[in-house]
Amino acid sequence: MSRxxxxxxxxxxxxxxxxxxxxxxxxxxxxxxxxxxxxxALHEHTGDAEVVGxxxxxxxxxxxxxxxxxxxxxxxxxxxxxxAVDPSSPYTGGSVLGDRIRMASNVGDMDVFFRSMSxxxxxxxxxxxTGDAVKALDAFGKDKIIxxxxxxGQNEIDVVRTADTVVVLVQPGSGDDVQMLKAxxxxxxxxxxVNKADMSGASKTVADLEEMIHLQGDPTxxxxxxxxGAGGGFEKPEVADSPDESExxxxxxDGEEGWTADVVETVATSGDGVDELIxxxxxxxxxxxxxGRLTEKARTRYAEEIRTLLREDTGELLExxxxxxxxMESFVDAVVARETDPYTVADELVEPLRECLERDx
Amino acid sequence: xxxxxxxxxxxxxxxxxxxxxxxxxAHVIARAFRDAGFEVIYSGLHRxxxxxxxxxxxxxxxxxxxxxxxxxxxxxxxxVIEGLKEYGAFxxxxxxxxxxxxxxDKEELKAMGVxxxxxxxxxxxxxIEFVRQNAPDRA
Numbered sequence: 351m352s353r354x355x356x357x358x359x360x361x362x363x364x365x366x367x368x369x370x371x372x373x374x375x376x377x378x379x380x381x382x383x384x385x386x387x388x389x390x391a392l393h394e395h396t397g398d399a400e401v402v403g404x405x406x407x408x409x410x411x412x413x414x415x416x417x418x419x420x421x422x423x424x425x426x427x428x429x430x431x432x433x434a435v436d437p438s439s440p441y442t443g444g445s446v447l448g449d450r451i452r453m454a455s456n457v458g459d460m461d462v463f464f465r466s467m468s469x470x471x472x473x474x475x476x477x478x479x480t481g482d483a484v485k486a487l488d489a490f491g492k493d494k495i496i497x498x499x500x501x502x503g504q505n506e507i508d509v510v511r512t513a514d515t516v517v518v519l520v521q522p523g524s525g526d527d528v529q530m531l532k533a534x535x536x537x538x539x540x541x542x543x544v545n546k547a548d549m550s551g552a553s554k555t556v557a558d559l560e561e562m563i564h565l566q567g568d569p570t571x572x573x574x575x576x577x578x579g580a581g582g583g584f585e586k587p588e589v590a591d592s593p594d595e596s597e598x599x600x601x602x603x604d605g606e607e608g609w610t611a612d613v614v615e616t617v618a619t620s621g622d623g624v625d626e627l628i629x630x631x632x633x634x635x636x637x638x639x640x641x642g643r644l645t646e647k648a649r650t651r652y653a654e655e656i657r658t659l660l661r662e663d664t665g666e667l668l669e670x671x672x673x674x675x676x677x678m679e680s681f682v683d684a685v686v687a688r689e690t691d692p693y694t695v696a697d698e699l700v701e702p703l704r705e706c707l708e709r710d711x
Numbered sequence: 712x713x714x715x716x717x718x719x720x721x722x723x724x725x726x727x728x729x730x731x732x733x734x735x736x737a738h739v740i741a742r743a744f745r746d747a748g749f750e751v752i753y754s755g756l757h758r759x760x761x762x763x764x765x766x767x768x769x770x771x772x773x774x775x776x777x778x779x780x781x782x783x784x785x786x787x788x789x790x791v792i793e794g795l796k797e798y799g800a801f802x803x804x805x806x807x808x809x810x811x812x813x814x815x816d817k818e819e820l821k822a823m824g825v826x827x828x829x830x831x832x833x834x835x836x837x838x839i840e841f842v843r844q845n846a847p848d849r850a
Contacts, residue, residue, distance in 0.1 A: 369799050372771035380719040443720065444745035450766060451755035457762045463769055468720065468750045 356384050360391045363490055368460060371490050375465055378482045389482045395489035397648075399431070400635055402494065403509035405535060406519030408501030411545040413452035414618035415519065415627075416498050420462050421455040422624050423494050429461045431487030433480060434498040438468045445469075449498065463487065469500050481512045481655065510538050511654060514647060515634045517541045517627075520559065522551040530562040539611050540634050543627060547615035559613045607641040609634065664703065671699055721846050723774040726754040726763045728791065731781035740776065740809065743835045749774075749842070760787055764794030767804060773846045779810040784820065792824050803847040807838075 359377075362370035374392075377385045402419075404412050413434065420430045434449035447466035456462040467480060480497060487495050499509050510516055518539035530536060542559050544552055612630045616623030638644035672678055684690045725741045727734050734756055744751045752770050754763060767775050775795075777788060788808060795801040801824065808820055809829045817828045826845060829838055 368768055369771075372769055376722075376771040382719070438750075439745060439748075442746055442748040444748040445750050446741050446745050447750060447752045450752055450770075458759070458765065460765060464766075465769055466750075466752050470720070 352384075353387075356387050356391065360388060363392070363486065364395060366491070368463065371463065371486060372465070374486045375483045378486065379467065379470075379479045381479070385482075389485060392485050392489040396485045397488065399484075399488040399492050399495045401484060401488075401497065401513045401515070402631060403497045403499065403513030403516045404519065405499040405509050405516065405538075406501060406543075406545075407521070407524060410501065410519040410521045410524075411618045412498050412501060412519055413449040415543065415545060415616060415624070416449075416496050417453045417455050418618055418621045418624045419496060419628065420453070420464075420494075421621075422628055424456065424459060424462060428493035429491065430456075430463070431484075431490070431492035431495040432462065432464045432498065433467055433483055433487070433495070434464070435467045435469055435480060435500050437500050438470050443470065463490070463492065478658065481651075484512055507534065507538050511651060514638055514644060515540050515631055517543055517631070519543045519545050520555060521546050522549040522555045524555065527558045527561070530558050536562065540609065541627070541630050542611055542613045543623075544613060544615050545618050547623065548617050552615065556613050556615060563611050563613070607637065609637050609641075609643075667703065668699055671702070675699075721749045721774065721842060722752070722770060722772045723749050723776055723842070724752045724754060724763070724767050724770060724772040725776045725778065726758060726766070726791075727756050727778055728758050728760060728763055728787045729779065729781055729783045730757065731779065731783075732756055733780055734778070736780070736809065737778045740778070740835075740838070743839065744842075747839045747842075760790035760794060763791050764798065764800075767791075767795060768798045768800050772804065774805045774807065774842055776807045776809060779808065779812070782811065784808060784810070784812055785816060788820055788825065789823060805842070805845050805847055807841075809833075809838075 359370050359374060363374055374388055376382075377388060404416055404419075406412055416432055416434070420432055423430050432453075434447070436445055436447045436449060438445040445468040447468060450464060450466055453462070453464050456464070465483065467483065470479075484495055484497065497509060497513055516538050518535055518541070520536075520542060522544060536542075542563070544555050544559065546552070547556075612633075614623055614627045614630055616627055618624070635644075638647070672681070675681075681690075681695050685692055685695065723744050725737050725744070727737055737753065741751045741753045752766065752772065754766055758766075763775070763777070766772075775791075777784075777791065779787065792801060792806070795804060795806075806825045807827055807829065808825050812820065812828050812830065820828055827841055
């Protein structure tokens with residue numbers, strides 16, 4: 351892609367051309383040449399959209415709920431972007447992206463821009479391209495962006511890197527109360543939704559969730575650090591200064607405001623509870639803005655993004671260096687023959703890079 | 712997969728347009744495309760041409776495969792093609808039709824911009840090979 355094409359694509363996207371938005375996301379997904387320049391050019395136009403991540407086990411009703419959420423936002427006059435990530439085959443890389451079928455409430459409405467993405471082998475969740483696709487939708491001018499993750503299971507924590515608010519869907523009867531004690535997906539929710547609330551066992555699941563949240567908020571434990579401070583492990587945990595800092599969505603002991611996750615019951619197929627969910631989402635958004643957490647989250651996200659790019663770029667430089675020095679196989683041969691070892695090889699390969707940086711520094 | 716590996720995948724929309732309610736064939740094709748390493752978006756049953764156009768534009772698919780058994784291809788396919796043109800998506804989308812299509816109609820569809828029509832009994836490998844050969848090159 352030439353420089354002129356990129357400029358043209360960016361201009362068309364900013365001008366509201368759906369095809370240009372679609373093509374931009376494709377380039378991001380494929381990491382086509384020039385995609386970085388595209389995302390760079392979009393950056394200054396981002397930062398206005400509210401990003402909600404929706405995760406939960408397969409069959410919990412994520413797509414149907416996302417469809418109803420998008421519909422409600424549209425009814426309120428807001429534009430919506432949806433990115434739905436589906437798994438890809440570990441054997442062929444192929445995939446069937448089936449979530450579009452569930453978007454029945456929004457057919458014919460181009461102001462809901464729904465895009466299916468394949469996880470493309472990324473383990474346990476969002477492909478790295480998702481964050482950049484969110485930027486494209488943000489720059490396009492979408493008010494709300496919903497990311498629906500692969501329904502892979504208990505380790506969908508990638509979503510917190512990209513979303514401001516994380517919704518975790520739980521279906522009734524999805525496990526005993528020990529499941530609630532386990533680490534992973536249940537730690538990252540800002541809002542919990544018990545979908546299919548018309549099923550038997552729903553009230554038990556709500557009670558289990560509330561108990562779990564209550565434990566998290568218990569001031570005598572430090573469990574809430576995993577939720578507020580660590581955000582799923584990507585941010586530095588805040589150290590609790592006082593034991594009584596966490597109160598139900600109110601002032602904390604140190605004057606800082608906390609957030610205690612809410613549990614909302616929905617029946618996505620009928621749309622019951624969706625208004626309450628939207629209410630809760632906007633409360634969480636207001637909390638993020640009031641408390642300064644939104645800015646913090648964005649900063650953390652950018653830091654993480656810079657690190658990821660650096661790892662990719664240096665990784666690439668080093669791959670080239672490996673080729674120059676005779677290829678990976680020859681290093682492996684030497685290691686197998688006990689002539690050297692992996693640590694020494696890595697040291698040798700990084701050495702020139704280290705020298706350059708230290709000289710310039 | 713390393714970061715700079717070629718991550719391009721062929722994207723296909725397998726679409727059921729109109730009233731026919733039989734999509735076993737579409738499922739089989741979707742599965743075969745998946746196993747060929749393509750990314751397949753399946754539309755679900757009973758879609759209007761507009762919905763297919765919306766999906767094809769937003770998903771930026773390389774290939775649009777329309778499955779029709781009801782005989783309504785002469786009314787539905789042109790509507791889809793018109794819609795694609797409206798969004799500037801016609802030129803670089805490979806359009807295929809699968810299902811029951813009489814020979815005379817085949818020529819008409821091709822004149823309209825359909826790349827190929829696959830009737831009953833077409834070996835799956837042929838269809839996949841055709842897609843590999845003809846999917847638009849969008850570097």
